[in-house]
Amino acid sequence: MEKSDYIFGIRAIIEAIESGKTIDKVLIRREIGGDLAKELLAKSNEYDILVQRVPLEKLNRITMKNHQGAIAIMSPVGYHKLDNIVPLLYEEGKIPLALVLDGVTDARNFGAIARSADCAGVDFIVIPEKGSATVTSDAVKASAGALFYVPVCREKDILSSIRRLKNSGYLIVGASEKGADSYINADFTVPVAIIMGAEDTGLSPEVLRACDILAAIPILGNIGSLNVSVAAGVMLYEAVRQRLNASLNNE
Numbered sequence: 001m002e003k004s005d006y007i008f009g010i011r012a013i014i015e016a017i018e019s020g021k022t023i024d025k026v027l028i029r030r031e032i033g034g035d036l037a038k039e040l041l042a043k044s045n046e047y048d049i050l051v052q053r054v055p056l057e058k059l060n061r062i063t064m065k066n067h068q069g070a071i072a073i074m075s076p077v078g079y080h081k082l083d084n085i086v087p088l089l090y091e092e093g094k095i096p097l098a099l100v101l102d103g104v105t106d107a108r109n110f111g112a113i114a115r116s117a118d119c120a121g122v123d124f125i126v127i128p129e130k131g132s133a134t135v136t137s138d139a140v141k142a143s144a145g146a147l148f149y150v151p152v153c154r155e156k157d158i159l160s161s162i163r164r165l166k167n168s169g170y171l172i173v174g175a176s177e178k179g180a181d182s183y184i185n186a187d188f189t190v191p192v193a194i195i196m197g198a199e200d201t202g203l204s205p206e207v208l209r210a211c212d213i214l215a216a217i218p219i220l221g222n223i224g225s226l227n228v229s230v231a232a233g234v235m236l237y238e239a240v241r242q243r244l245n246a247s248l249n250n251e
Helices: 010-018 035-046 056-062 082-091 107-119 137-142 158-167 205-210 228-249
Strands: 006-008 023-029 050-054 070-074 097-102 124-128 152-155 171-175 192-197 213-216
Touching: 006 010, 010 023, 010 035, 010 070, 023 035, 023 056, 035 050, 056 070, 082 124, 082 152, 082 158, 097 107, 097 158, 097 228, 107 124, 107 137, 107 228, 124 158, 152 158, 158 171, 158 192, 158 205, 171 205, 171 228, 192 228
Parallel strands: 023 050, 097 124, 097 192, 124 152, 171 192, 171 213
Antiparallel strands: 006 070, 023 070
């Protein structure tokens, strides 16, 4: 981790929060106490910043300087609110294309997915607050800068986010080998959210149940599944193909 990726020291972190710095999360020593630490926790809660209590050893691995039991991990870009971006896209007259990542934890996969998402014209990406890769410098590098362009919404509950998208008129298409139908048979010409699962386990059971369609990508070789970033690219470009065809047919 580069020095520019983090701030250490309780007072320095509080000042960074108050000045509007974009903070990915705050790591704080498990046993920490005192009024200043309470102020940091309250300020983090006020600004809806994720706080993780960690062992002292984890903080020391980041820096051996006087961190006072707290380190803030910076984000290269700011996060967006799902409830703000959804109505805005409809107001602009768009047929939204969204991507929801259910537990994608590898920064390189996240970056590669974001790169494909930008190329495919995705309007926004949704990630969960916990158990997910976030917008770090490594992810930005892997995205070839795409994460500077594609809005990312980091939400506390991914299942609740999917339900809100469904209630807003989005078709929820889950990419899963459990799908009864090929991905090419899903209708991507309507407002749609494509759900991609974790690298090892795929979509979680509750997310599987929340999908309107489970779409499978055919696997013809000996390996049982595609890398999640490759699978996301396949799904996204089927949406691109269908939307381009629809546009041509309407001319």
